[in-house]
Amino acid sequence: MDFDLTPDQKLFRATTKKFLDTEVPLATVREWADGPDGFARDWWARGAELGWTTLLVPEDRGGGSVSDAGLLDLLIVAEEMGRLVSPGPLLPVNTVLAALVDAGGHAEEIESLVCGRAVGTWAVYEPGRGWSPESPGVTATPTDEGWTLSGVKDRVEAADQADLFLVTVRAPEGLTQFLVPRGAPGLRVEPLWSLDLVRRFGEVHFDGVAVPAPALVGRLGAAAPLVERQRQIASVLQSAETAGAVDRVFEFTVAWAFDRYSFGRPLASYQALKHRFADSKTWLEACHGIVSAAGRAVQDRAPDAAELVAAAACYVGSRATEIIQDCVQMHGGIGVTWEHDLHLYLRRVTVNRALYGTPEEHRRALADLVIPSEGVSA
Amino acid sequence: MSTETVEEFRLRARAWLAEQMPRLEDRDPGLDDPENDRASWERTKQLQRILWNGGFAGIAFPRAYGGLGLTPEYQRAFNAESGPYEMPLRINIPTLSICAATILDMGSEQQKRDRIGAALRGDELMVQFLSEPKGGSDLAGVVTRAERDGDVWVLNGAKIWSSGAYAADYGLCLVRTDWSVRKHAGLTMFLVPVRAEGVTIRRIRQVNGSTEFCEEFFDDVILPADAVVGEVNGGWAVASRQLYWERTSMGGGSPYVSGQGRGAPAAAGRALWDLARSVGRLEDPKVRELIGESRANHLVQGALVRRVTAGLVGGHLPGPSASMTRLFHAETDWRDSDIRLEIAGSAAVTGPVGQHGAGEVSELSLNRQAGSLGGGSTEMARNVISERLLGMPREYAADRDVPFKDVKQGRT
Numbered sequence: 130m131d132f133d134l135t136p137d138q139k140l141f142r143a144t145t146k147k148f149l150d151t152e153v154p155l156a157t158v159r160e161w162a163d164g165p166d167g168f169a170r171d172w173w174a175r176g177a178e179l180g181w182t183t184l185l186v187p188e189d190r191g192g193g194s195v196s197d198a199g200l201l202d203l204l205i206v207a208e209e210m211g212r213l214v215s216p217g218p219l220l221p222v223n224t225v226l227a228a229l230v231d232a233g234g235h236a237e238e239i240e241s242l243v244c245g246r247a248v249g250t251w252a253v254y255e256p257g258r259g260w261s262p263e264s265p266g267v268t269a270t271p272t273d274e275g276w277t278l279s280g281v282k283d284r285v286e287a288a289d290q291a292d293l294f295l296v297t298v299r300a301p302e303g304l305t306q307f308l309v310p311r312g313a314p315g316l317r318v319e320p321l322w323s324l325d326l327v328r329r330f331g332e333v334h335f336d337g338v339a340v341p342a343p344a345l346v347g348r349l350g351a352a353a354p355l356v357e358r359q360r361q362i363a364s365v366l367q368s369a370e371t372a373g374a375v376d377r378v379f380e381f382t383v384a385w386a387f388d389r390y391s392f393g394r395p396l397a398s399y400q401a402l403k404h405r406f407a408d409s410k411t412w413l414e415a416c417h418g419i420v421s422a423a424g425r426a427v428q429d430r431a432p433d434a435a436e437l438v439a440a441a442a443c444y445v446g447s448r449a450t451e452i453i454q455d456c457v458q459m460h461g462g463i464g465v466t467w468e469h470d471l472h473l474y475l476r477r478v479t480v481n482r483a484l485y486g487t488p489e490e491h492r493r494a495l496a497d498l499v500i501p502s503e504g505v506s507a
Numbered sequence: 508m509s510t511e512t513v514e515e516f517r518l519r520a521r522a523w524l525a526e527q528m529p530r531l532e533d534r535d536p537g538l539d540d541p542e543n544d545r546a547s548w549e550r551t552k553q554l555q556r557i558l559w560n561g562g563f564a565g566i567a568f569p570r571a572y573g574g575l576g577l578t579p580e581y582q583r584a585f586n587a588e589s590g591p592y593e594m595p596l597r598i599n600i601p602t603l604s605i606c607a608a609t610i611l612d613m614g615s616e617q618q619k620r621d622r623i624g625a626a627l628r629g630d631e632l633m634v635q636f637l638s639e640p641k642g643g644s645d646l647a648g649v650v651t652r653a654e655r656d657g658d659v660w661v662l663n664g665a666k667i668w669s670s671g672a673y674a675a676d677y678g679l680c681l682v683r684t685d686w687s688v689r690k691h692a693g694l695t696m697f698l699v700p701v702r703a704e705g706v707t708i709r710r711i712r713q714v715n716g717s718t719e720f721c722e723e724f725f726d727d728v729i730l731p732a733d734a735v736v737g738e739v740n741g742g743w744a745v746a747s748r749q750l751y752w753e754r755t756s757m758g759g760g761s762p763y764v765s766g767q768g769r770g771a772p773a774a775a776g777r778a779l780w781d782l783a784r785s786v787g788r789l790e791d792p793k794v795r796e797l798i799g800e801s802r803a804n805h806l807v808q809g810a811l812v813r814r815v816t817a818g819l820v821g822g823h824l825p826g827p828s829a830s831m832t833r834l835f836h837a838e839t840d841w842r843d844s845d846i847r848l849e850i851a852g853s854a855a856v857t858g859p860v861g862q863h864g865a866g867e868v869s870e871l872s873l874n875r876q877a878g879s880l881g882g883g884s885t886e887m888a889r890n891v892i893s894e895r896l897l898g899m900p901r902e903y904a905a906d907r908d909v910p911f912k913d914v915k916q917g918r919t
Contacts, residue, residue: 132814132817132818132823132824383897395900397899397900400902403890403893403894403897403899404889404890404893406893406897407889407890407892407893408889410892411811411831411834414814414815415808415810415811415835418811418812418813418814418815419806419807419811422806422809422813436802436806440803440807441807443799443800444803489796491799492795492796492803493792493799494799496795496796496799497795499780499798499799499802500780500795
């Protein structure tokens with residue numbers, strides 16, 4: 130979280146926090162874990178009313194931000210959601226919205242996503258393949274009326290809950306994206322299992338799905354900049370959520386270290402443990418720092434945005450599991466019980482670490498960015 | 508001048524640098540050989556003089572003491588432009604960013620005018636006389652003493668780990684002036700002329716061949732009353748400020764640093780991809796992950812420094828927060844050292860006679876811990892973070908609230 134929030138952002142943060150605290154406390158998260166969707170549609174629509182879906186959409190297209198930097202406003206929501214391992218398709222809906230806004234058109238779909246009536250998601254991963262949005266195997270074959278989509282996407286967030294799929298495909302002209310409604314003939318969703326209790330994923334089969342011309346998002350064969358934008362938005366939102374989750378776990382683990390006594394003194398008085406808390410505190414502040422830097426760069430569409438986003442994703446992703454696992458260790462046996470909330474957070478950050486690029490994938494992407502640019506000047 | 512925006516300043520700096528500052532690629536490589544250390548210091552002063560004459564010295568120091576009186580943004584803009592040029596990097600730590608910064612906060616009007624001005628002009632260098640041979644982390648436990656003799660003070664004792672003392676002109680020296688009170692209450696900070704009678708300097712040879720660090724012995728060194736910085740027996744307040752600036756500098760957050768980097772030897776600056784290519788491993792995915800990891804660490808470090816700096820300036824974070832950047836900096840250094848070894852493999856430790864090649868990375872690794880020792884150990888940083896940021900109980904200290912003369916100084 131940035132220190133220099135505007136008064137409006139502070140108010141927005143407080144409102145979001147209060148809404149989450151009241152509506153989806155951890156007890157509710159545990160309850161919703163048993164439902165099919167992981168969240169309630171009417172609850173999501175109320176979140177949309179608070180602004181969770183408007184921030185990346187300009188006012189003249191039915192949206193609106195809190196400050197003049199909508200993505201930074203949205204990171205506030207992501208972080209607060211991380212602090213409570215909240216349910217809800219914040220990342221997929223906003224990623225789709227960012228793409229539709231950049232691409233132009235699709236006014237009706239934007240309106241339905243903004244008001245929370247519809248849920249959208251990005252179908253990008255494919256079975257057996259790593260994080261490579263720019264080289265999809267799903268194909269779009271031209272027909273007289275439009276295109277036919279064939280292939281399978283998986284690890285699609287909120288797939289079984291989604292009404293709209295933003296599908297990244299390979300057309301004869303190159304990288305292309307379509308917005309496909311849930312009811313399209315030939316489109317089939319198979320739910321997948323998930324480590325997270327309330328975050329659902331699914332496999333989406335496209336068995337000769339016919340899509341008409343208006344389904345095209347952006348230009349045919351020229352989706353690369355849009356896809357890059359989507360991966361940056363998705364990644365930085367995920368990093369912010371993870372940072373929020375770690376922040377909250379660290380907070381209650383520090384409190385635990387003061388309250389818990391062994392050999393007549395608090396855990397917080399043992400230097401061996403104090404030093405580990407110092408490490409975690411430093412890493413946590415570093416996570417906040419890089420999320421802010423990446424968020425600002427994506428907001429400004431700065432030239433170093435891709436690099437900062439990748440740095441945030443690999444650093445926050447790998448440190449988060451490390452810090453929370455150490456917090457489990459600090460708690461002792463209670464930390465590995467179902468009853469304690471720690472595992473809810475550990476599940477969330479472990480899922481986040483693995484999706485929209487693993488730390489290893491982001492590091493290789495960083496190397497790709499570093500090596501040619503410095504290589505030229507050598 | 509005062510109405511010049513950061514961007515205007517940046518453009519003016521860019522043009523001036525191109526015209527006046529020597530290009531980095533033209534730097535005499537012999538200057539980075541430890542054997543030529545004196546020449547390297549002389550070159551540092553020369554370069555600082557160029558900055559001074561061009562009106563770009565001490566951008567964030569007040570005008571009254573020779574600076575430009577501008578905000579740190581101006582210095583950062585200048586630094587961003589200075590990359591391709593040979594800058595006086597060695598004057599940054601400790602002369603400008605620690606010693607001059609401390610004098611600015613705690614010194615007398617005369618000390619500020621004399622010492623900060625001389626440093627900015629490239630006339631003088633400063634050094635820290637803090638650690639002692641008997642102990643480093645327990646700084647307030649110093650036993651070097653100064654005793655009053657009429658109008659003057661008489662200094663006796665020894666200091667160690669001062670960087671480049673032989674090339675310096677003045678040292679900020681923390682000594683004990685009252686043994687009858689608890690340890691923090693009996694300290695005084697002095698500005699000691701390095702070439703005063705009774706000062707003996709011995710250079711220490713390190714594992715990497717560097718002889719930059721020194722040990723000093725003080726035998727009846729006479730100091731005038733106006734050599735005191737701050738109050739007599741108020742030396743801990745001065746030292747605390749000095750430690751703050753040291754943490755800030757070591758973490759990369761000083762507003763007084765001019766140029767990029769700390770004057771690291773060329774090998775440390777060698778790009779990882781260049782090393783990987785030299786050992787034929789540039790296409791190895793594992794090696795590429797390591798290269799990306801290092802880049803991420805540096806980007807995160809920069810972001811942490813900006814966050815902590817903003818937090819300190821805005822009052823959102825307490826002063827000891829600079830210990831986090833200090834700790835992070837050391838971790839980044841460690842990881843880079845390890846990554847270099849991982850990439851170089853066996854080429855780091857043996858190879859054809861006469862071709863050192865990747866061997867420089869293992870030589871550097873011998874000095875891996877320097878970054879977590881110099882500027883206060885990372886263990887102390889962790890104590891500070893846990894105790895003063897997280898509020899955890901302080902470590903037990905046998906010398907707390909005891910007159911210092913009664914504190915045990917060794918096993919006997």
